[in-house]
Amino acid sequence: MNETNDLKSRLVIGMKRDGRREYDEGALKELVEQCLKPGVSIARMAIEHDVNPNQLRKWVAKYQQRQQERSPMAVDGVSIDMPSVRSRAIDRPQPAFVPVVATPPPISPPPSPPTMNLALQVRLANGVELELGGAIATLDELTTLVQILGRLPCSGSTTP
Template structure:
């Protein structure tokens, strides 16, 4: 792409607002973005030569450039999820005590050393005993043990 940089530099800024901000020509801005996307072009160097903040140019590239079209194509391809599947234990826990099956609801509040707060409300005694027993059986790494 052969571009007359001086001509582009003159056409890029239309005027200055009272606060000092520039108003840019849309066509010249699109040309500038195309120029920035050429292989081997340093966006920071080009922005500095034109007197434009490099962060502003990066925003133009995101908003107006062909990179936006390429991003939609890339986004449609499946990529690895940042989430990890966590296996859920479904083993049957033997009842702790049969007489805990009375009709009273209880609550439990606990604050763990890492700041996590656990709160159970309206739980039957038997369910609470099962939860505590299951939690007691979980393996704990050295970094999370107290």
């Protein structure tokens, strides 16, 4: 809370004739950086520092735009230095046509392994009887089904 009051007191450095405030650049940058932290509400920060929320949002957007222009682009942790759009347009004219490169058709995935036909007849200790023809496709499905049935409570006719 102390930091908030300190920043609030440093933020406004004067008033113009028309009633608009003049802001300290350092304090303004600090406020914008606080707004960019995860979970911080720009509107709440604006209200706490006696700033119009719309104005603070514009400052945040302008700050992000400047940061994006200054810093190289990073993809998967690898830094890529990209020239800005304006500098590319000035450096060289863009061609009217884009070359088309034909790619080979995608390779089809290998065929899936053949499925097994499993037949099963089970009588569990809890009295559950199960007979399956070819309804189960994989051994994992069969194992799961047997485990589920083994957890079922005994029926009234099979209890001692």
